[in-house]
Amino acid sequence: MQIQATGLEKRYSTVKAVNGVSLRVRGGEVLALLGPNGAGKSSLIRMLVGLTEPDAGELAISRDGKAIARLPRESYGYLPEDRGLYQDRTVTQNLHYIGELRGLNKTLLDTRIGVWTERFGLTEKRTDKLSQLSKGNQQKVQLIACLLHEPELLILDEPFSGLDPVNQELVVEVLDELRAAGTGIVLSAHQMALVERLADRMLLINRGEVVASGSLEQVMQQLSPVESYQVTLTPETTPEVLMALASIETAAVEGQKFSLTKAPGASLQTLLNELSSVGELLSFSALQPDLHELYLRAVGGRQSQPGETV
Numbered sequence: 001m002q003i004q005a006t007g008l009e010k011r012y013s014t015v016k017a018v019n020g021v022s023l024r025v026r027g028g029e030v031l032a033l034l035g036p037n038g039a040g041k042s043s044l045i046r047m048l049v050g051l052t053e054p055d056a057g058e059l060a061i062s063r064d065g066k067a068i069a070r071l072p073r074e075s076y077g078y079l080p081e082d083r084g085l086y087q088d089r090t091v092t093q094n095l096h097y098i099g100e101l102r103g104l105n106k107t108l109l110d111t112r113i114g115v116w117t118e119r120f121g122l123t124e125k126r127t128d129k130l131s132q133l134s135k136g137n138q139q140k141v142q143l144i145a146c147l148l149h150e151p152e153l154l155i156l157d158e159p160f161s162g163l164d165p166v167n168q169e170l171v172v173e174v175l176d177e178l179r180a181a182g183t184g185i186v187l188s189a190h191q192m193a194l195v196e197r198l199a200d201r202m203l204l205i206n207r208g209e210v211v212a213s214g215s216l217e218q219v220m221q222q223l224s225p226v227e228s229y230q231v232t233l234t235p236e237t238t239p240e241v242l243m244a245l246a247s248i249e250t251a252a253v254e255g256q257k258f259s260l261t262k263a264p265g266a267s268l269q270t271l272l273n274e275l276s277s278v279g280e281l282l283s284f285s286a287l288q289p290d291l292h293e294l295y296l297r298a299v300g301g302r303q304s305q306p307g308e309t310v
């Protein structure tokens with residue numbers, strides 16, 4: 001199963017929620033959608049599962065290389081933003097209901113419900129009504145409801161929300177296993193550290209538009225093309241002396257060390273040679289901000305505003 005979206009757009013009256021987003025997801029890979037509140041992630045996801053129609057752009061779905069009009073219902077599991085199970089029914093009743101809708105027979109359902117509730121630590125809660133469960137446990141039941149029919153594709157709107165760190169790890173582990181077994185996964189999330197570990201590719205969206213996309217390395221490169229380093233030199237020198245070197249664009253003192261950014265076009269070897277001409281190079285390390293930091297720099301101060309007019 002593959003979904004290829006090209007130039008998707010979605011407008012709600014005066015708000016352009018999604019503006020020219022292209023993406024692809026295939027079996028065996030995880031695509032993560034990142035972006036601040038109101039960026040357009042859920043709007044994008046709703047178009048992928050066919051709940052809403054794009055105003056513009058193309059959604060091409062194919063299975064075994066053959067184009068199909070829309071995702072067959074049994075082929076995907078969808079965790080919606082507004083969770084949709086019955087609060088006054090028990091965990092088992094809810095899961096049976098969902099499983100039957102997906103065409104599973106009772107025996108198979110009993111087995112799978114047993115396996116998944118055990119995996120998610122919910123065995124003791126199976127006869128509890130959903131309303132009696134904590135938010136995190138309800139979230140786990142919702143996730144199980146997406147997995148029961150073993151779909152080829154999982155489309156998960158914020159699967160980690162409401163989960164404690166232990167359960168977030170559990171979900172990462174489960175998604176990793178499903179990916180290894182060939183499931184394609186699209187998820188939106190705000191948990192950078194988890195996304196860094198899980199996603200094969202990511203799409204950073206702000207105000208409905210893609211700000212950066214690709215592998216973690218590619219996204220970091222797009223968001224932070226400047227190469228920064230931290231060095232210790234002896235004898236001690238000054239930022240002014242360092243900035244006089246052709247390979248250095250900026251230099252600042254940080255305690256006993258200097259932090260530098262390399263001039264565009266200068267090679268690492270030239271930088272090292274020039275530093276060595278100033279003094280003995282005692283330490284040299286690359287300074288790479290993490291995804292969280294880069295994300296904040298990319299969207300900080302210009303976050304999506306709900307109801308923003310275009």
Ligand SMILES: Nc1ncnc2c1ncn2[C@@H]1O[C@H](COP(=O)(O)OP(=O)(O)OP(=O)(O)O)[C@@H](O)[C@H]1O
Pocket residue numbers: 012013015016017035036037038039040041042043044081305306307308
């Ligand atoms: N049904 C709707 N009617 C009108 N406006 C909507 C509707 N759904 C979303 N929007 C608007 O579209 C924009 C994108 O919202 P969306 O829910 O897609 O963002 P999101 O990235 O999923 O946000 P969050 O991280 O808060 O879930 C927002 O400005 C939102 O107010």
